[in-house]
Amino acid sequence: MSTQVSTRFSLREVVELTGLSEFTLRGWEGRYRAVRPQRTETGRRMYGAEDVTKLNLLKDLVTLGHRIKEIAPLKEAELRELLSAPDSNPSVTHAVQSNVESLFIQGERFSWDEIRRILGRERKKSTPEKYLTRFLIPFLVEMNRRIGQGRISISLEHIFSSLIKEELATLRSLARGSTRSRPAHRFVLCTPEGDHHELGLLFAFTLLSLRGIPSLYLGPHVPKQELCETALRYQATHILVSSTLKQGEGPVDAPLKYLGFIHRHLPRLSSLWIAGRGFQEVSDPSGARFQQFQNFEAFISELDRLK
Template identity: 40%
Template sequence: MMIKNESFSIRQVIELTGISEFTLRGWETRYKAFKPKRSPTGRRIYSQDDIQKARLLQSLVEKGYKIGNIAKLDLSDLEKILPQQQAAGFNTTPPNKHLEDIYKIMDLAHLYKWEEISDILHKKRRDSKPEIYISDILTPLAGQIGKLVAAEQMSVGQEHILSAYIKEQLILVQSDIKRPKSQSRLVMTTPEGDLHDMGISFASSLSRLKGLQTLFLGPSTPKKDLSETCLRYKATHLLISSTVSQKEGAKESLFSYVNFLDRNLPVKMAFLLAGRNAAQLDLNLDRDVTIFSSMGEFQSYLKNLP
């Protein structure tokens, strides 16, 4: 447990909270979320309360709160919105030795230094095993992009450029994959109206690295077209990632979409579901249904496929 009067540098705050330096400085200078003291040499000194507040702010931003509306609230007010024990879960996240590189990429993106970002990604790909590169570098990098966009610390244009770099890396990772020999045949997509395909892009790459036959359809596939494709491809597994609700742009609810597929596809075909909408789905189907809450769970699932 931290000592109450212990002080922390900005680098220590980054390591303890998982928030990038650019985001912390933005919350501090633009939104006045923190008022750190200064050392004799002028360096910022943060307190334990600052760290707890940063965690609470990050958790609330991830739940859809606008940083401009909550940044100036004190710690006790934030704890009323989100109980302290819920935010404490940040400490249970396993350390990622690549976090420093991820934060550096995010800061370079804010400076529009795309060539430097490309150099870092190419080097990390060459120096890492493919699965590790995807799970420990590209996946958390995509997560940081989402957090910064939600926190209004990154523009849509910057998001699109960084996402394009990530997808380029996924293609390069798969360039040396040999012809698949697995009996499993996976189809992957998102429901019609859901254009967020980054999750299934990662899933597709990981599946191919495992030697599985994989058909990546991209985002927003109409349910009738998806049913026909699965039948013609003779799919054994169908992965659907849903992050956009009907109110947010999806053509229909995930429940309705999945039930249509259930009625029109062979019962022996397994349904794999992911994304924030899938976590709240209550299904009672006469087939194998697996709901993933993380990419790590999906990777573990792949290991047991024939």
């Protein structure tokens, strides 16, 4: 008779195996019942290999734009089917995939004019917001993936980042003059001191501009004192801080120190919004001090709720 030995993983190991943060994992588990780990006698969670597989599938689908709420209850086979179905992907259609692919091919051939033509064509095909969410974000995600795999050179990465920034600037220029006459909200945006990664923030700034919401883009690397003074003077109702660097990866402040400072110095601010992987581990279960966004979908849904 053979005994089946099933491997069990601790929470730490699952974090390592999936690349999900502990915060996200707990959220998917607690709120959406994505997986149901067993507990040891002392109450420690123990996950099975099938949980790790499911979490990896969920992660890939969320990156492609699916909502965790909708896909969390699905079985492994259904998730696999969803992942392989070309047109069931909400943000990356087949056409987008092949155009994103052509950008990389043309990039290897140094055909910059052709790249500009592809971008221009995509931009004119749909509304600015759809172009941003359904083309530029998938392009960015694919670029990050290839950078992570060492498949594109640093110079190509610089050129593509620059082209993306140029496209975002074009979209903002299309939105010029659309600022609401009596705006109920005013945003100030920055990355914390020490963090020079600004692409995510620029996407958010562009989305705000397209909706006519007045926003002050302070850019990257902003000391907390300066952020607070500026927000006061600008009479900001919202501050959006995005951070890409995790603590220990650069000279960034501890996230809670930076956010706590803002919270203490701007007690009348209606919302402090945070996003980006540098803030993934930060948690505020009551939601009283800040509101956290894991992706642009959630950010856009919240913008939809702003009156």
